[in-house]
Amino acid sequence: GAVVSQHPSWVICKSGTSVKIECRSLDFQATTMFWYRQFPKQSLMLMATSNEGSKATYEQGVEKDKFLINHASLTLSTLTVTSAHPEDSSFYICSARLAGMVDTQYFGPGTRLTVL
Amino acid sequence: LAKTTQPISMDSYEGQEVNITCSHNNIATNDYITWYQQFPSQGPRFIIQGYKTKVTNEVASLFIPADRKSSTLSLPRVSLSDTAVYYCLVRDNYGQNFVFGPGTRLSVLP
Numbered sequence: 001g002a003v004v005s006q007h008p009s010w011v012i013c014k015s016g017t018s019v020k021i022e023c024r025s026l027d028f029q030a031t032t033m034f035w036y037r038q039f040p041k042q043s044l045m046l047m048a049t050s051n052e053g054s055k056a057t058y059e060q061g062v063e064k065d066k067f068l069i070n071h072a073s074l075t076l077s078t079l080t081v082t083s084a085h086p087e088d089s090s091f092y093i094c095s096a097r098l099a100g101m102v103d104t105q106y107f108g109p110g111t112r113l114t115v116l
Numbered sequence: 117l118a119k120t121t122q123p124i125s126m127d128s129y130e131g132q133e134v135n136i137t138c139s140h141n142n143i144a145t146n147d148y149i150t151w152y153q154q155f156p157s158q159g160p161r162f163i164i165q166g167y168k169t170k171v172t173n174e175v176a177s178l179f180i181p182a183d184r185k186s187s188t189l190s191l192p193r194v195s196l197s198d199t200a201v202y203y204c205l206v207r208d209n210y211g212q213n214f215v216f217g218p219g220t221r222l223s224v225l226p
Contacts, residue, residue: 004159043203043216044160093159104150105205107159 003027004096006108013084014116020080021111023094029074030096034105035067038091050077084115120204120217127223134191136220138204141185149180149187150205154219160203164189191222199224 003026013019023033031052036044048069049057056069068080077096081088091112095105121139128134140149148167152160164171166178166187177190191198201219 002162006159043219046216091157095159104148104162104165106162107152110157110159112157 002098002104002106004094004106004108006092006094006111008111009109010112010114012114012116015085016083018080018082019084019113020078021092021094021113023077023079023096023108025075025096025106028096028098030077030098031074032097033071033077034095034097035069035077035079036093036095038093038110044093047079081113084113086115089113089115120206122202122204122217122220124218125221125223127225128194129225130195131193134194134198134222134224135188136191136202136222137186137188138217139186140204140206140217143184143206147206149178149184151176151178151187151189152203152205154201154203163202194222194224196224196226198222 005024005026007022011019033050035047037047038044046059047062047067048059050069050071052071052074058064066082068082071077077094079092091110093107093110095107098104098106148165150165151163153163154160164173164176164178166180168180168184171178179188187204189202199222201221203219204217
């Protein structure tokens with residue numbers, strides 16, 4: 001149980017294009033999902049907290065107009081990287097909080113974004 | 117933001133017990149401590165979670181002292197496949213953010 005999927009697992013795009021990443025909780029409902037970014041050899045950095053039916057909360061320094069987050073259902077959150085640039089190339093990981101268990105997050109497998 | 121401190125790296129040999137300690141001085145009263153394992157190019161995998169004293173499951177044990185300002189993940193009899201980065205996760209005492217520690221890179225040698 002508690003499986004989280006991400007799609008796509010990797011994507012290569014040209015600079016200036018937008019990329020959408022999906023995060024799904026497959027066997028549970030998640031009122032809260034999180035988006036992280038991880039650069040090589042570094043720890044995960046929280047980008048934003050996504051709550052179902054409301055606006056996402058972004059961490060300081062994360063541009064909300066560049067990283068659009070939508071959490072339209074209890075099993076799906078999407079992250080859209082708009083007008084991507086090479087510096088946006090990174091490993092993006094989502095997690096979902098299992099409803100009723102406050103402090104347990106289950107992570108997706110990650111999405112490798114490469115912007116040329 | 118609360119900070120967590122872990123050793124940057126550890127080496128061990130197959131079959132040994134490995135203990136990784138995380139310091140989290142600003143942990144909130146109601147927060148749990150959670151440890152994750154991460155392999156390269158994969159999302160973190162849940163290992164164990166605890167609030168106080170000792171928790172044990174089929175893969176690890178977690179020791180938490182009374183003041184809860186640190187925790188120790190214990191991996192019994194490690195194998196080569198346990199080579200990974202291990203993170204402890206607590207909730208910031210001053211907000212709602214989950215804070216990842218810097219991670220400990222464990223290398224298990226034959």
